[in-house]
Amino acid sequence: MPNLTANLAGIRSPNPFWLASAPPANSGYQIMKAFDAGWGGAVWKTLGIPIINTSSRYGAINYRSNRMVGFNNIELITDRPLADNLREIEEVKKYFPDHAVVASLMVESRQEWHQIVKDVENAGVDGVELNFGCPHGMCERGMGSAVGQEPSVLQVITQWVKEVATVPVIVKLTPNITDVTEPALAAARGGADAISLINTIQSLMGVDLDRFVPYPVVDGKSTNGGYCGPAVKPIALNMVKNCAQHSGVNIPISGIGGIENWRDAVEHMLLGASNVQVCTAVMHYGFGIVREMLTGLEGYMKDKGFAQLSDFIGKALPNVTTWENLNLKYKVIAAIDAGKCIGCQLCYTACEDGAHQAIALPKNGQESRVPAIIEENCVGCNLCSLVCPVENCITMERKDNGSGPESWKDYMASGKAPTAFNDERAGGHGHWIPEPKAGLGKG
Amino acid sequence: MAEYTAPTTEKDLENRFGQIKPYMNPTMAYYESSRCLFCYDAPCVKACPTSIDIPLFIRQIHTGNLDGAARTIYDSNYFGNICGKVCPTEVLCEGACVYNLQEVKPIEIGRLQSFATSRAIERNRKLYEPAPPNGHKVAVIGAGPASISCACELRMRGYEVDIFEARNHPSGLALYGCAPYKVTNNDVLGEINYLQEQFQFKIHYNHPIESKEQIAALERDYGAILLGVGLGHTQPLNIEGEKLDNCIGATEFIEQVKLVPLSVEVGRRVIVIGGGNTAMDAASESARLGAEAVTLAYRRSKEEMKAYAFEYDLARSAGVMGLFNAAPLAILGTEKVQGVRFIKTHSEGGKVMPLPGSEFEVACDMVILATGQSKRSDFLGLIDSLEKDARGCIKVHPGSFQTSHPKYFAAGDAVNGGAEVVNAAAEGKMAARGIDSFISNSK
The missing domain is CATH 3.50.50.60 (FAD/NAD(P)-binding domain)
Structure with missing residues (x-):
């Protein structure tokens, strides 16, 4: 049986699945219920000076029949008194000493930071997470993403916390920034023990066409919220990877963003996350989804022969490189399995109008609706295989001659690269794109 | 002509006995599993006599964790594949699916269950290890x-x-x-x-x-x-003529159909006596094996039949005709069955009452008694x-x-x-x- 025990900068948990600091981690009641369901840890909903929330707080986008592929919120930090939260933290730790309880914090002055860190440590937390990510409401007051977007400020506040903290300090980063490694580096310089990312992305979820106001509507007005849910995973994965690959960051990462099942979690971890945090999926389906995550992760580790999480954390990182290092000699060409094709011809229209005119339709009068690949025109872009609704019907087959590898970097160094607009090496004045019929050679 | 002719080859049998719940292919399973809402305290689980965690295994199918899905099913029911195919899902899990309340097709739970378990069986995946001997x-x-x-x-x-x-x-x-x-x-x-x-x-x-x-x-x-x-064995009705040739119990008849389907001789005109699910099966099977006219005779009304409505519909779709409020008095014939004498009935406070003087005879050359074992x-x-x-x-x-x-x-x-x-x-x-x-x- 694989060992699922996770360790983020010394914070241990029975498994890598944590509740992110958010509504599902608002109270001791919820967190204990989550631990009972199988969650390994929780980051308490951000503590600070209690705020007042609006009524009407969430918005979502649905894709076709799928609800909540993207979600946003304009909820702020906790609206409950600190004393209540501290009492509940203590209670949770009493019942679940082996689970990770981390307090998310957001205050302003050095004195407040010192005080609240001491308070939550006294309550028994295993770590603190500094919320420098919230992109709505709190940032207007100089907190949340306002800090995360200003690396020097982020660094100073991290230092303040480190002056008193005895438990590991996690800095939660905002994605609402050009280069996420800047604040990540600042966190490391400030002495953070780990970073967590991503927080939500500034967004408007859509507009009510009759009332002329975006969602969610608060008495006829709205404001930008923080975007999350399955739709943000690719953005999160890229940012996690950027931090994990940056030699200057060099502290553990807690991956957040679009995690709903075991696959999403494993992806975050393959790109360098030591554990993962989940919110939207729990808000959609409840704590019970962790059962699927646990059995899925366990099955994956068994299949791959991984004994512990560290066997695969960051395992995909060596395979993420810069574009200039990709092998230009590598060539794949689409192949359609006629036996599987259902004749929707989505691949045809996608390639014809949106790519390289490398798919031909059956000739008039033919009964079959199965399109054919024009190999001469196919650049191996994948588009047809992506739009194809049938699993493994269009596959990309390797068709190069095995020469190479040769990357753009190699190409530049060899002096073969075009240097002028109409360079002969790039086709000169006449870069001819064959028409499908010509390409087929059948007129 | 009747719906079906008598089968003479294995291929005929496949045609007569085509699976009403055939195995899904991976694409079907993927689409169908994507529809599951992952209800909390799911009605389908409550409707299952073995309480299989249905939303969990469906989610596991969707995330490609087929072993996990099979394990979830077998943890509750060792007959995962068989039950997926033979369970009256229309009145159990699928009948309880919340989609029914929206008048949307319920999730095909039985077929998804068989998909996951049959894949485990095909690939001979070892999911269990017996405990060490306890000496008993x-x-x-x-x-x-x-x-x-x-x-x-x-x-x-x-x-x-x-x-x-x-x-x-x-x-x-x-x-x-x-x-x-x-x-x-x-x-x-x-x-x-x-x-x-x-x-x-x-x-x-x-x-x-x-x-x-x-x-x-x-x-x-x-x-x-x-x-x-x-x-x-099938319980006798204790009426005249039960010992005649071509009067057979439903259990015995169905067993022949299962074991030696090509050697079963069904009559041209068959009367099946009974109103339970076994009667429906026997009637349906007679019709599929080439009987020209199959009559399902029940002593009470159609509404009082113990058989599930969908089972009666299935028999009807194979060409079976219903004869209700008709109680058998005697099976007619000298050596072989030649007909059945019935009397018309009506219900009085749940009791079947014959209508004096309403006797009538129906000619046939085979009688199947589906009157309980x-x-x-x-x-x-x-x-x-x-x-x-x-x-x-x-x-x-x-x-x-x-x-x-x-x-x-x-x-x-x-x-x-x-x-x-x-x-x-x-x-x-x-x-x-x-x-x-x-x-x-x-x-």
Whole structure:
């Protein structure tokens, strides 16, 4: 049986699945219920000076029949008194000493930071997470993403916390920034023990066409919220990877963003996350989804022969490189399995109008609706295989001659690269794109 | 001409007995699993006699964790594949699906269940390891679903299990009685084989238990005995003419259809007497085997039939005609069946009352009696102080399935009087737990 025990900068948990600091981690009641369901840890909903929330707080986008592929919120930090939260933290730790309880914090002055860190440590937390990510409401007051977007400020506040903290300090980063490694580096310089990312992305979820106001509507007005849910995973994965690959960051990462099942979690971890945090999926389906995550992760580790999480954390990182290092000699060409094709011809229209005119339709009068690949025109872009609704019907087959590898970097160094607009090496004045019929050679 | 002609080849049989719930391909399973809402406290789970965590296994299918899905199913029901195919899902899980309230097609839970489990069986995935031997032995009489389910559960607790089966095949009515268009013999035997390989219980075939000496030996050699003996032959109606050629019990008829389908001789005009699910199966099978006219005769009204409405619809779709409020008085003929004399009836406060002077005859050349199976009273008489209820079914404690004789436990049709495979599977498992606590407590 694989060992699922996770360790983020010394914070241990029975498994890598944590509740992110958010509504599902608002109270001791919820967190204990989550631990009972199988969650390994929780980051308490951000503590600070209690705020007042609006009524009407969430918005979502649905894709076709799928609800909540993207979600946003304009909820702020906790609206409950600190004393209540501290009492509940203590209670949770009493019942679940082996689970990770981390307090998310957001205050302003050095004195407040010192005080609240001491308070939550006294309550028994295993770590603190500094919320420098919230992109709505709190940032207007100089907190949340306002800090995360200003690396020097982020660094100073991290230092303040480190002056008193005895438990590991996690800095939660905002994605609402050009280069996420800047604040990540600042966190490391400030002495953070780990970073967590991503927080939500500034967004408007859509507009009510009759009332002329975006969602969610608060008495006829709205404001930008923080975007999350399955739709943000690719953005999160890229940012996690950027931090994990940056030699200057060099502290553990807690991956957040679009995690709903075991696959999403494993992806975050393959790109360098030591554990993962989940919110939207729990808000959609409840704590019970962790059962699927646990059995899925366990099955994956068994299949791959991984004994512990560290066997695969960051395992995909060596395979993420810069574009200039990709092998230009590598060539794949689409192949359609006629036996599987259902004749929707989505691949045809996608390639014809949106790519390289490398798919031909059956000739008039033919009964079959199965399109054919024009190999001469196919650049191996994948588009047809992506739009194809049938699993493994269009596959990309390797068709190069095995020469190479040769990357753009190699190409530049060899002096073969075009240097002028109409360079002969790039086709000169006449870069001819064959028409499908010509390409087929059948007129 | 009737709907079907008599089959003469294996190919004909495939056509006559095409599966009404065929296996899904991965694409179908992917689409269908994507529709599951993952309800909380899901009605489908509550409607399942074995309480399979349906939303979980569907989510596992969707995330590509097929072993996990199969494990979730088998954890609750060792007959995962068979039940997926033969369960009356329309009135169980699928009938409870919340989509019904939206008038949207419910999730095809049965087919998804069979998809996951059949994949595990095909790939011979080992999901279970029996517990180390605990030094105790249990005898199981009969190798039907209740017995096998009990055996698997006992093996998981370290018991040595010997199953004594009178015939030369396992799985009882799942093999001999389930309609061939619901499940194939290969499906049934394949799943039992898969279970036996993992759980390593022993089945002694052609080993009927029919004497006091054998019973005494079992009582001496085993810590407990499970009675999974099911029911006997079709119960006679006790009317004139039942002994005529071509008057056959439904159980016996269906068994022939299952074992030697190409040698079954159905009449041109068949009358099936009864209003339960077995009657529907027998009628449907006669029609599919080429009978020109099949009449389903029931002494009460259509609404009072015990058969599920969808089973009657299925029989109707094969060309069966209903004849209601007609009680059989005599089967006519000299050597062979030539017809049935009925009397019209009406219901009075739930009682069937004949209408004097309303006798009528219907010509036919075959009669199938689907009037219930007899109890195995001869066999049960071999066991001292075994209490039975008014119907002749074995009386058991509802939680432990222990009989009035403490060493004996019972499950399946012999207890419930004849129900679905899923009920037998659930009872067999409960009985195993009863046996475990009985033996553990008497140490």
